[in-house]
Amino acid sequence: MSIVSLATGDPTCNLSDLQALATANNFTIQPNSANETAFLLFANSFDATCQAVQNLPKYHDPRLEPLQVEGGERTYYRPDEIENPLNGWAHKTTLRLPGAKGVLAGKTIGFKDNVSIAGLPLGLGCSPALLKDGKHPISTIDATIVRRVLEAGGTVRGTATCENLSMFALSYTSDSGVVHNAWLPGYATGGSSSGCAALVSIGDVEEARNSGRDGRKYELGEGLDMAVGGDQGGSIRLPAAYSGIYGLKPTHGLCPYTGIASLNPMIDHCGPMTRTVEDTALLLQVLAGYDGIDIRMSPESPLRENVPDYTGDLSAWIAKKKEVGEWTPTTSAKGLRIGILQESFQAPGLSEEVRSTVLAAANRFRTLGADVKTLSIPLHAHAASIWTVATRPQMPHFIANNPPDLLTHPLPDLDPSFPTQDFFDNLANRNPAVVNVLMNAAHIQQRYGPALVRKAHMHAWQLRAAYDQALEDFDVLLTPLNPTVGPRHPKGTVKTEANPHGRSERVMELFEPAIGNTLNTCGLNVTGHPALSMPVGWGRVGDDGEGRLPIGMQVVGKRFGEGMVFRAAKAWEVGGRWTDS
Template identity: 70%
Template sequence: MSIVSLSTGEPTCTVEDVRAIAAANGFTIPPGSVDETAFLLFANAFDATCEEVIKLPEYEDPRLKPVAVEGGERKFYLPGAKENPLNAWAHRTILKTATAKGPLSGRTIAVKDNVSVGGLPLGLGCSPSLLKDGKHPISPIDAIVVQRLLAAGATIKGTATCENLSMFAVSYTSHSGVVHNAWLPGYATGGSSSGCGALVSIGDVEEARRGGKDSRDYPLGEGVDVAVGGDQGGSIRLPAAYSGIYGLMPTHGLIPYTGIAALNPLIDHTGPMTRTVEDAALMLGVMAGYDGIDPRMTPESPMPDKVPKYSEDLHAWVAEKEKSGEWTTKSAAKGLRIGILKEGFEIVGLDPAVSKVVKTAGERFRSLGAEVKEVSVPLHKHGAAIWTTAARPMMPNSISGNPPDLLSHTMPHLQPNPIGQTYYDTLVHRNPAAVNILMNAAHMQRKYGPSLARKAHMHVWELRAAYDKALEEVDVLITPCNNTVCPKHPAGTAKTDDNPEGFSERIMDLFEPAIGNTLNTCSFNVTGHPAMSMPVGWGKAEGSDGRLPIGMQLVARRWDEASIFKVAKAWEVGGRWVDSL
């Protein structure tokens, strides 16, 4: 690597700087030597190069310029408790284009609070004290998915609460407070796309009330038709499972992540959260396609005009089945091959009630005419360990605001403060997982060096190949999504007059309900396979007479979301999950 030029100005680095930099790299340069003199010259030259870039004006990529909306100015507000009883909304707004007509016309949408929406705060579910100037930044850009949704005629009603820094699998770590399950307040919705799960499920709760299946009248607030979630280990699928909706994590690289706060490009996904299979297919068709910016996308990613017509293809498949007389409770799934993933039912901590509901749901396919068989992928048992060791070492870079190694949109408006004692004090009794991730990364580096992460990455390839091999025999793999029925919010997490921050004194009180939640979901984040949670039944809520949803996960070959939609739609011919309410 070359040196741009030698500095001719006043020195900006000293010998002490050079010695400190060398020490940070684990070596020393002989003091007073010609080597030290040379490296002092190089340090000043490099500092001059850095200053040259610092002095350049900030560049805003015109491809992310906010879309023009009705009324011109984008306005927002923070909803009060009366309007936001589930604490599912982060900020409220109404954004729609004046002219766009498309497949999402008339649909209302919420987006997770880590997605850039021009003119709205980007909250990340965290305290503003963790960000530059102690404020949540107002986004100057629209994420690519926001642009596409508005262009398709959608109305964005606001941003949805997410878990603190998108680093928790249950819904009680957000800086704004706990997010309540719409089916049973006081219980979690899953995380980290917790607000999205609650807001979309409101529609089903309201429908149950109108149909006389639910006589309770606690306030829900306004919900939405569909939402945009994010998923690094299960953060779309788990809230969907706990909330009784559909949550799709698409093939890695199918939907651009540009303009969304990242945790690690290896595992970052965004996708739809909806009340119906049809809406999931419809949204995917709008959101998917190469954007020319996101390094997560590859030559396999389709150009926007080559994205499969998921919604139209699903309707055409159903119509063909109806025409042939197969769209019945005996033959709707004829021609589909269903694999019950053996190891998915052997995970630690799997509630027998959840296992029973999902196995029963899987067996329904047999009566619907599908081929159903058990499939074994022994490496699935090690999937969570592979995901952890492959992804965790790089996550502190995202927390610190460091860009990934490949060219991407770095969201310069989002600048975290340096990690230090304030970070620890702010999060340890709110979301200790965000502290533990830093501890894990440092632990790996200190004890194992880079070799463990490199080994884990090779096992990602092995794990992908193992799932690919299994999916040669079947169209989808089935596992439980949530390992337990949705847990109650731990005591101390709710904000009260006596505990205004909602801090829990015992860290383990926060961790225990989330342990093992992602054992069946996180593997597919690193392998890139599409996976969707769909609601298939109910489980008894611990400590209550109420019931809460249980989700079944469907996993397909990479780039084969169409099979997931077909399988889910065929299952519903035997009756939708809410019919048993």
């Protein structure tokens, strides 16, 4: 079809529109010229092409069509404060397949509120005022991981609160308010998968109460057996560490991200958050494997039928060690090569309490029979800077739900409205990190241009190679996670009669507690290595030091080497679970 025939309808672009298009591209077209006539025709031809696609009916890939659940209709509700005292729930439902059987049968699972579950709102932790139609869209697709959980017999109980647009490392920026730590309400759960961590950790708190180790009597509400969080810079691992559960950022491209709101495909990860190593391995086995849609997956990503039997492999390894008498508090880690990453213990802001607790946990591997050595990766000290510059310029593009350059399946109905003055006014005193990302992206574009971003991408390869080389000599690397134990929620985020929305008037009150939280985590998002947050001890909190909150340790493995990470974590537990300390 020719340009002329496409443009024979009523023109939608006039000369003023044409000149505006030229100005947007930093040039002008001579008025009353042949060029002006030709390019006006081109503009109207292109608009006719756009209208042709605009008029097509909506299409969803059938692999994402909602599964038929028990009862047929999918319903949901927003629980009130009495039912949801920690504010961990975004929306509750009950979805399972008829006659559900499978490895997750009897397990309850929740998803971070940036995951598409057909029939439920996609909340993103943000105000509906940030969306063009002023309301959260109701998802019309099931994310790949939702379908897999249902097909494995799991019961989907709903979505868990997440931090505003998934961009904060602590748990007080969600539009619905603070998410309380189940171990100590009033303190941070960690973010951005904050609700996931709070709801999963309820089980451990209840167990402590039932055993008489914790005599406090505040309300917890319903918890979850498992959850699936998202992680672009630490958003699974940090809340897991603050909350005393296990949280795995799998190898990049192992678990499909299809149907989940993106911050940047280079660093988008989703993964399990559970109370045990075994459940983490089990849920990973359900989630993992190529889905044929996600651009984050590569030739290294296993097909579904080739996903390792993580639970079976772990059980077989333990059985073999038991057979030779090595599953003991002095030999369970025999044969493992453990590396303590020196630079990770030098991160600015790391408290002495966290440093000493994680070092003691790392050194426990010696008593368990492992070969433990300290190693140095100097580039680790620059990992956060590399992550920031390599990924930040593209974040506004993906926050807006713009599709990437490669074919994928975007979220069908999500249409954020930014940047505007209303956008700034809504977020500056709720989650200033989002505004900061937009400002940073503009800063790089205006002052440095794409050359700096290209350089950061090349250094990301260098950082990956540095970790890869270290993991030739070690089975896993160990680092701290949360730089301090969970801090109190800032006063300005607590809802009162005078401040019913919990909106702080002081930006630094919100921002300062989160500074440096991702220094040991975000670099692994650009390199793609698997990293597990595992709880290893307690830290003191409160003015009198009488409160206590969990401390986590990060276990890093080779890319697609999750099995070894599970072995190391399980061997450590033979010396006693963290709750026993």
